[in-house]
Amino acid sequence: MSQPFDIAVIGATGTVGETLVQILEERDFPVGTLHLLASIESAGQSVPFRGKNVRVREVDEFDFSKVRLVFFAAGEQVTLAYAPRAHAAGCALIDLSGALPAEQAPRVVPEANAELLKSLSAPYQLSSPSASVTALAVVLAPLHGLLTLQRLSVTACLAVSSQGREGVVELARQTAELLNVRPLEPRFFDRQIAFNLLGQVGPADDAGHTLLEKRLADELKQILADPALKVAATCVQAPVFFGDSLSLSLQSATKVDLKAVCAALDSAPGIERVEPGDYPTAVGDAVGQDVVYVGRVRNGLDDPTELNLWIASDNVRKGAALNAVQIGELLIKHYL
Amino acid sequence: MSQPFDIAVIGATGTVGETLVQILEERDFPVGTLHLLASIESAGQSVPFRGKNVRVREVDEFDFSKVRLVFFAAGEQVTLAYAPRAHAAGCALIDLSGALPAEQAPRVVPEANAELLKSLSAPYQLSSPSASVTALAVVLAPLHGLLTLQRLSVTACLAVSSQGREGVVELARQTAELLNVRPLEPRFFDRQIAFNLLGQVGPADDAGHTLLEKRLADELKQILADPALKVAATCVQAPVFFGDSLSLSLQSATKVDLKAVCAALDSAPGIERVEPGDYPTAVGDAVGQDVVYVGRVRNGLDDPTELNLWIASDNVRKGAALNAVQIGELLIKHYL
Structure with a gap:
């Protein structure tokens, strides 16, 4: 030591x-x-x-x-x-x-x-x-040299623990109220989070973006040292206690070689790639783990220059x- | 009559x-x-x-x-x-x-x-x-002539009712078991759906796409009569009983005029547009309603040719x- x-x-x-x-x-x-x-x-x-x-x-x-x-x-x-x-x-x-x-x-x-x-x-x-950027950066670092990344669109479904203990308590309380058929009273979140998805986390600016979304884009570009990367982000509050789930769509200038992508992910630190057919989940795989889980490695349905990924990561831990x-x-x- | x-x-x-x-x-x-x-x-x-x-x-x-x-x-x-x-x-x-x-x-x-x-x-x-295509088609129909749509990336977070009664029963049962600190036994879904997101619905083909995702792309292109539209779809099972939530990113060939987009959405049938600052949710807005809710109308963070939307729709009803x-x-x- x-x-x-x-x-x-x-x-x-x-x-x-x-x-x-x-x-x-x-x-x-x-x-x-x-x-x-x-x-x-x-x-x-x-x-x-x-x-x-x-x-x-x-x-x-x-x-x-x-x-x-x-x-x-x-x-x-x-x-x-x-x-x-x-x-x-x-x-x-x-x-x-x-x-x-x-x-x-x-x-x-x-x-x-x-x-x-x-x-x-x-x-x-x-x-x-921020937690979703940590997960994205771990996954994108080995791909950044491999692909000619032009554009990135991410829907980040965030655990309530990203709001600290109050978020966790609120999801548990709302869920128990609904299961016991008691009237729901949203307190910490401004509406029902139990059995629902909130498509905006925090207030939006005049252009419609939230601070979390702007921070995601700015932080990611800084970490990848790629100020020209175009980022579209939607941060969603999910009724999940721990673990973020990210649906990622990447646009490259050239055809994406999936074998090379998998090889790069497999040899990079901090990543566990899940084989095709299977897929990782926040609760079942990521929570309590140090690595970021990546699965559903595939092209766009109509476009070999597109790469789609599904990422699960412990927002409190690696995040x-x-x-x-x-x-x-x-x-x-x-x-x- | x-x-x-x-x-x-x-x-x-x-x-x-x-x-x-x-x-x-x-x-x-x-x-x-x-x-x-x-x-x-x-x-x-x-x-x-x-x-x-x-x-x-x-x-x-x-x-x-x-x-x-x-x-x-x-x-x-x-x-x-x-x-x-x-x-x-x-x-x-x-x-x-x-x-x-x-x-x-x-x-x-x-x-x-x-x-x-x-x-x-x-x-x-x-x-x-399929339910998410119905919602997407209602929203895209008035935009299709306005934008020169090239590419569409959607993350569709589907309610368990898209799997029928068994999906609804399973989410309720798993949630009750977890809240009562009983051991979880997934039955209908192959893993924990309560307080989790499943990033793949059904088996994937060799290219990594599920039937639901391929159907989404094919159906949408047929309805919009736009076989050249490039579609990337990720269908996710969400711990939500009723109501689908869709995070949508559209790529146009030219700059997207948000005012024109809002005007087109407002004058189209079957759509309720939610003003900036607010946003629709599946449970709070869409469920039980005939219209498809659209909110978070905004450009990409770095790209005026991109349009991002958040859609909430009753999957059983309008879907x-x-x-x-x-x-x-x-x-x-x-x-x-």
């Missing part, structure tokens, strides 16, 4: 933060002292780490010069409030909230753009992208917590 | 057949004698029509020369077995199973290709297409039963 690093995790009581702490332990991340931080409401709780309960302290009172690496796994507001302090104290920081612009904290998916770090300097500020820890591993191995 | 027609409905005890009989009554279809038919297993049951219970008789013993119009709302095997007898008896027939090839029984969505009937002759053999009755109305008004 390399030298231990004192680190901090902000938002350690949330869905992603809790998983992140678990993954630090699972992967034997060289943690010296682990500082768990949260807003004043969650401070005082405890989170298990290496057989002990680590008490969560209030972020506002934390001295960031005590650590060398900070994970921001709380909301955007928390990142905006405390990232400048962490940065000024000389900490490397990895943000999971998407709050920091790419110019300041570029998006990194180690399987796709680990090389990007070479062009940066300390103190490092990096972001783990967020694991990817952030992998960025941390990259940092401590080569850069800190 | 026009002269009454003696008609037969085969499969009257199924999800679609039952709704079809309801709609015949609702729309005051000029029914003389209504013959309800089913396989030997369902014969003997009763279905309400105009305040009376109509007994379901065995199809095998039916004399088709007693009626002028037959709806085939049972499975493909039943259509294949009895359509020749109905046709030989001189009946007009409307098939909902998809079993008959388009050359024999062309697909009709009255809002899109009612004119097709002019080129046919009695005894008429027509098909109502099947209502569309078949509308075909019947066309027939009796102009052709029988």
Whole structure:
């Protein structure tokens, strides 16, 4: 094991933060002292780490010069409030909230753009992208050189856990109400999510796009270093607790060789390709796994220059917590 | 009311057949004698029509020369077995199973290709297409002349009722088992459908496409009379009881004028367009309604020649039963 690093995790009581702490332990991340931080409401709780309960302290009172690496796994507001302090104290920081612009904290998916770090300097500020982008980047990285990608259309069916614990609780509550034939009262989501699909996540701008959709396109283009790629994204809230499902249609300039695509996917890190005939699902395959599942590898029905894929990925794990820890591993191995 | 027609409905005890009989009554279809038919297993049951219970008789013993119009709302095997007898008896027939090839029984969505009937002759053999095609055809008909459509990519999230009663029962049973923390035993679907999405419906061919996806493409191109349209389709089984949700991406040869698109949608029959900012859902809007809901009308994020739409439609009603009755109305008004 390399030298231990004192680190901090902000938002350690949330869905992603809790998983992140678990993954630090699972992967034997060289943690010296682990500082768990949260807003004043969650401070005082405890989170298990290496057989002990680590008490969560209030972020506002934390001295960031005590650590060398900070994970921001709380909301955007928390990142905006405390990232400048962490940065000024000389900490490397990895943000999971998407709050920091790419110019300041570029998006990194180690399987796709680990090389990007070479062009940066300390103190490092990096972001783990939104969950569906992490999955897309893992899958597209090995295909990007193989295909002459021109256009990408994705329908991303997102788990309610992408909205944190409240999303999970709301789907469970609504489902139980409906099964017990009680009147439905949507609270967290503005309408019925149980046994329904919500075709828009968050408000849309004047052009009709949501922040999540614009972020998906921007982050993906940055990670693939392909600003000319044309992206159409529809983010949908699905009545699924954990695991994102992505229906992807890619347009190449030339005929897509499916054998070469399968070979590239099979030899790339972080991907489990499911053989034709079978197909992966979020719940049955992806949840709890580190890899991104890809199946239904096929051309368009009428077009050999088109490639269609079905992707299932654990939104909390590879989509967020694991990817952030992998960025941390990259940092401590080569850069800190 | 026009002269009454003696008609037969085969499969009257199924999800679609039952709704079809309801709609015949609702729309005051000029029914003389209504013959309800089913396989030997369902014969003997009763279905309400105009305040009376109509007994379901065995199809095998039916004399088709007693009626002028037959709806085939049972499975493909039943259509294949009895359509020749109905046709030989001189009946007009409307098939909902998809079993008959388009050359024999062309697909009709009255809002899109009612004119097709002019080129046919009695005894008429027509098909109502699969539910997602009905919704797509209603929406694309007014856009087809406006845009120079080149390519269409659709992710169709289908309700379990598209598999009939067994699909509905299975989703309810699996959901109850999971909520009660009992072990899950998939029966009708081959894996967990509750709180999950199944990215493939039915077996795939060697090229990776399912019958449903190929049918979607073929039927849509036939209805739009556009054999050159390139279609990519992914049909997904969603944990939704009733109502299909379609995420649609269209590629035009030229810039898409969103105002013209909205105007065309607004003036077309059978469509309810939802204003930007809001969006339709299967459960909240479409189920129980005759119209197809369209929302999220927008360009691609990076491409003004692209049009993205979100469609919600009642798969049992407009997707099947209502569309078949509308075909019947066309027939009796102009052709029988």
